[in-house]
Amino acid sequence: MKFHIVILLLFVLGVSRASGADKLKKNFYKNSCRQAETLVRNITWSRAANDSKLGAKILRVHYHDCFVRGCDASILLDTVGTDAAEKSARPNLSLLGFEVIDEIKSEIEKVCPQVVSCADILALAARDAVSFPFKKDMWEVYTGRRDGRISLSSEVTGNIPGANSNFATLKNLFANKSLSVTDLVALSGAHTIGVAHCGAFSRRLYNFSGNGDTDPSLNQAYAETLKSQCPNPASSTITVEMDPQSSESFDTHYFTAVKQNKGLFQSDAALLTNTASSKIVDSLQKANTFFSQFGKSMKNMGEIEVLIGNAGEIRKNCRIVNA
Ligand code: HEM
Structure with missing residues (x-):
């Protein structure tokens, strides 16, 4: 009897893990915004051509996004009101490259308004900025993430390891x-x-x-x-x-x-x-x-706790949640 329960548990866990990995898709915007991935790459590459440090900057922003509330672009939100956003937490004060994400978002909004998430733009731009010197994609990025509406500075410590961690x-x-x-x-x-x-x-x-x-x-x-x-x-x-x-x-x-x-x-x-x-x-x-x-x-x-389907939203501006 116990044996059957274990098998059943393993099956359930196996299935939910598999669906976890299947959340995102290759070329999610193929039909909804065909140009999305090309636009991200073109803008990122043109900025990387003038900034050899851009890959490091955006890769770190993507990592700090994913480790707090999942890859939901919560790191891109500015503080509004009294609740300090993730950005203002100590380990995030040295993050750079936000203006490139803003530029990509505003160009994509011109052709596909409110279709492409800031979380996906960040994941793609991190890959593209690091890949620029190689002139090819250094890894594959699946898409379909949606943007979160919450960003709290208080959630950063305890999720992002410090430099002194053992x-x-x-x-x-x-x-x-x-x-x-x-x-x-x-x-x-x-x-x-x-x-x-x-x-x-x-x-x-x-x-x-x-x-x-x-x-x-x-x-x-x-x-x-x-x-x-x-x-x-x-x-x-x-x-x-x-x-x-x-x-x-x-x-x-x-x-x-x-x-x-x-x-x-x-x-x-x-x-x-x-x-x-x-x-x-x-x-x-x-x-x-x-x-x-x-x-x-x-x-x-890039799959950590992603929001998919109808969860979250597609922000109009990566720095503020939709009204
Ligand atoms: C394993 C735990 C990690 C620790 C403790 C850690 C810690 C740090 C620290 C303290 C800095 C220097 C920040 C500064 O003083 O300006 C840094 C920089 C950086 N980290 Fe990590 N990190 C970790 C993992 C990662 C991961 C997983 C990634 C990406 C996949 C990453 C990407 C980077 C990059 C690219 C920089 C340089 C950023 C720049 O030059 O602008 N780190 N990290």
Whole structure:
């Protein structure tokens, strides 16, 4: 009898997981707004041509969107009234690239009013901005997301891991979003592009365990270089490349750096503190393996708690909910 209940449970769980993965579709706007994906790509590529950092900026915005209330463009909403929006939470103050999403949205509204969601535009633009140097799509983006109507700064902490997170915290926060350790390691590979403010890692350099020490797990020579770039106390304006000399190139160099104990954050270094995750770091040093796994993990991340069907709305303006 018990055995049958287990089988039934497995079946139900299996079915709901499958339908979860089937929520989004390839080319969802094929009939409703044929030009949508091309417009996103053309505008993103033209902006990326003048801003080599755009891929890093928009990729991070998409990640911060998906981890709080799912990929529903809640990160794009401005604060109205007294309830501070996600954007104003501390980890989000350094997000950039919103104006490119606004531009894409306003161009798409001219041809297909209120058809294409801000959440989909963000997911597509993140892919397109990172893909620009390769002149081809680096991963597939399924569409059909709808936009949320709620954005609360108070929901950011506890959902988005901090730079000082250890492996257990990272694993838990990713598992809360149905993402595996493989997804955690592959998606951390996004740190192959972009920059960080000194404050995000200065504790590792100057006060790791509360007595003025440096994190012993950080490569010593690299720690010295970082100290010269980021004097104590941390400046709020200085930034450093997360993957030195390669921070504008989407490649596997991040994993090589992590292996050499040159991961910038404790969260990067933490990937070596677990046997399974450390093996994944090894395997992702191969370019083909990284690109293919990153694509799969982006698809998983892009499906987090998405709103579909009649849920949510299609915003007219990505910064404000519809009246
Ligand atoms: C695993 C947990 C993660 C932690 C603890 C983390 C933490 C951080 C921190 C502290 C910064 C620097 C922000 C600043 O000082 O300006 C940063 C930058 C960045 N993160 Fe992460 N991150 C994580 C995962 C991810 C994921 C999953 C993605 C995307 C898939 C991502 C993409 C980026 C990008 C592209 C930047 C650079 C942004 C820019 O240059 O404008 N991160 N991250």
